[in-house]
Amino acid sequence: MYPKNWLILSSLKNIILIFALSTILISCGYKMAGVSKDSKKYNYYISSIVNKDAESDYYNIMSEEIYHFFSNYGLLRKYTKADYILNISLEDVETDMIIKSTTAQSIASQIVPHLKITVKNNAGKVIFNKEYNYYKVYYVTSNISTNIQNRYKAFREAMQDILLDFRSDFESTQRE
DSSP: OTTTTHHHHHHHHHHHHHHHHHHHHHHHHOTTTTOOTTTOOOOOOEEEEEEEOOOOOHHHHHHHHHHHHHHTTOOOGGGGGSSHHHHHHHHEEEEEEEOOOTSOOEEEEEEEEEEEEEEETTOOOOOEEEEEEEEEEEESSHHHHHHHHHHHHHHHHHHHHHHHHHHHHHHHHHHH
C-alpha cells in the first residue's frame, strides 16, 4: 500500500506544479484572449452589418455572433455613449472541397468568410479599416441537413475568431 504521507506529498507536488506553470506563463507575458486591462475604455456602437454574399442565412448568424461578442465583453453601447462606431461587412464567403475520398466524394470542406471591419471615432473619421479572412474546416456527410449545420457551425466559429482578432488588433493600435 501507499505510505501515510503519500496523499500530502501528491497534493504538494500538484500545488508546486501549478505554481511553476503559472509563474512561467505570467513571466512570458501570456494573456487570456480578449482580456485587456484597458477594455473599459473601448465602447462600441454597431452602425451597420452588411451581407454582400449570395447566401442570405449568413446575415443572421453573423449579426447574432457580432452582438453576442460585444455584449459578452460589455463593450456594446448606445450611439450617444459609444467611443467608436463599427461598420461590419461580410464581403464574401468561399467554400472549397479539401479532402476527397477514393470514390471522389468530399469528406471535408473549408469555409472562408471575408469580413471587413471599419471603425470611426465620434467625429466620423475612419480610424481603423481592415479585412479579415479565417479558414474553418467542416465535415461533409451523406445527410444534407447535417452538412448545412456543420457549415453554419464552422461559419459561426470563424466569426468568433475574426472578432477576437479584430478586438486585439484595434485595441493594440489605440494603445500605441
